[in-house]
Amino acid sequence: MAHQQGPALAADHLVKTYPGGRGKPPLRAVDGLGFEAEKGTVFGLLGPNGAGKSTTMKILSTLTRPDSGTAYVAGIDVARHPARVRRALGFVAQKPVSDPMDTGVENLVLAGRLQGMSGREAAARARELLDRFGLTDHARRQVKTYSGGMARKLDVAIGLMHRPEVLFLDEPTTGLDPEARAELWLELERMTTAENLTVLLTTHYLDEADRLADRLAIVDHGRVVAGGTPEELKNDLRGDAVIVELAADADPFAGLGALQRVDALREVGGDGRTLRARADSGAATLPLALAALEAAGVAVASATVARPSLDDVYLRHTGRTFTRAQESAEFVLENAS
Numbered sequence: 001m002a003h004q005q006g007p008a009l010a011a012d013h014l015v016k017t018y019p020g021g022r023g024k025p026p027l028r029a030v031d032g033l034g035f036e037a038e039k040g041t042v043f044g045l046l047g048p049n050g051a052g053k054s055t056t057m058k059i060l061s062t063l064t065r066p067d068s069g070t071a072y073v074a075g076i077d078v079a080r081h082p083a084r085v086r087r088a089l090g091f092v093a094q095k096p097v098s099d100p101m102d103t104g105v106e107n108l109v110l111a112g113r114l115q116g117m118s119g120r121e122a123a124a125r126a127r128e129l130l131d132r133f134g135l136t137d138h139a140r141r142q143v144k145t146y147s148g149g150m151a152r153k154l155d156v157a158i159g160l161m162h163r164p165e166v167l168f169l170d171e172p173t174t175g176l177d178p179e180a181r182a183e184l185w186l187e188l189e190r191m192t193t194a195e196n197l198t199v200l201l202t203t204h205y206l207d208e209a210d211r212l213a214d215r216l217a218i219v220d221h222g223r224v225v226a227g228g229t230p231e232e233l234k235n236d237l238r239g240d241a242v243i244v245e246l247a248a249d250a251d252p253f254a255g256l257g258a259l260q261r262v263d264a265l266r267e268v269g270g271d272g273r274t275l276r277a278r279a280d281s282g283a284a285t286l287p288l289a290l291a292a293l294e295a296a297g298v299a300v301a302s303a304t305v306a307r308p309s310l311d312d313v314y315l316r317h318t319g320r321t322f323t324r325a326q327e328s329a330e331f332v333l334e335n336a337s
């Protein structure tokens with residue numbers, strides 16, 4: 001099924017607006033978004049809840065149509081040949097697709113049969129995938145007895161039954177405990193190599209994007225605000241982050257003023273009692289920052305120096321920390337329900 005020349009995934013100027021409903025204005029969930037992913041790589045769409053990642057994935061997987069823009073999967077135009085696109089991709093949605101009353105192997109074989117595989121072919125592929133995901137010993141147990149991590153692995157295996165060229169993973173580790181997340185990361189890394197897959201991954205976990213994605217796009221309000229390899233994005237920031245947590249009774253504005261007067265600090269900003277800045281050498285600059293705060297009478301609770309993280313990249317490009325963006329997205333979701 002070698003369809004394509006050029007990138008395995010390409011999206012250009014995608015726009016998608018949802019009707020508002022109940023007197024609310026329409027919502028532009030995707031607003032001119034574009035990216036390209038090379039064959040055999042993992043491409044990450046990183047953004048907080050509501051940034052437009054799932055909608056982008058739905059457009060690329062033909063589940064919804066964009067208002068405008070183009071998208072290609074495995075070199076196939078999504079708008080013109082949706083059935084061919086669906087054959088070329090595997091989709092692992094946020095919600096489980098397996099039937100909890102069926103066994104693992106039954107779920108896999110059914111998925112294969114639905115994709116047009118013969119019974120024998122489906123059984124062989126199921127065995128192969130159960131082995132790859134370490135589920136062979138649990139193959140004949142009902143899925144309702146599986147742990148969250150095992151059920152997620154089965155979902156990924158179901159998405160792979162028909163040997164897709166491209167696998168879409170929508171927030172694959174949401175809801176898993178740290179151990180299960182780490183194990184799934186390992187499996188995903190092994191699998192992408194073994195199957196020579198191109199993977200499109202959405203995530204709101206910075207560490208997941210950092211670990212799994214060869215390249216990523218940071219998505220905010222339906223747009224790509226920055227793109228590159230995780231290393232490139234972090235290196236672009238140059239220098240260390242200096243983070244100062246002020247004492248409960250300290251005045252954050254006085255703290256900001258004091259840090260802004262330290263020559264070696266740049267990009268000074270604050271979020272409540274947390275003040276952040278960048279410095280070429282964090283270790284050398286931290287004492288100067290603390291001295292400036294002390295001279296201004298601003299009490300400090302703790303101070304840290306850190307190498308640039310994707311959180312810093314996000315802050316640089318969106319003006320807010322990822323944690324804050326995620327919290328406000330969760331607040332909106334809770335109040336909408």
Ligand SMILES: Nc1ncnc2c1ncn2[C@@H]1O[C@H](COP(=O)(O)OP(=O)(O)OP(=O)(O)O)[C@@H](O)[C@H]1O
Binds near residue numbers: 048049202204
């Ligand atoms: N079918 C729909 N109808 C109306 N609004 C929708 C619909 N689907 C998504 N939205 C809204 O569009 C915006 C983008 O949602 P989307 O699910 O694409 O974001 P996301 O980055 O994937 O977030 P999440 O991690 O929560 O899935 C959100 O504000 C969401 O509420």
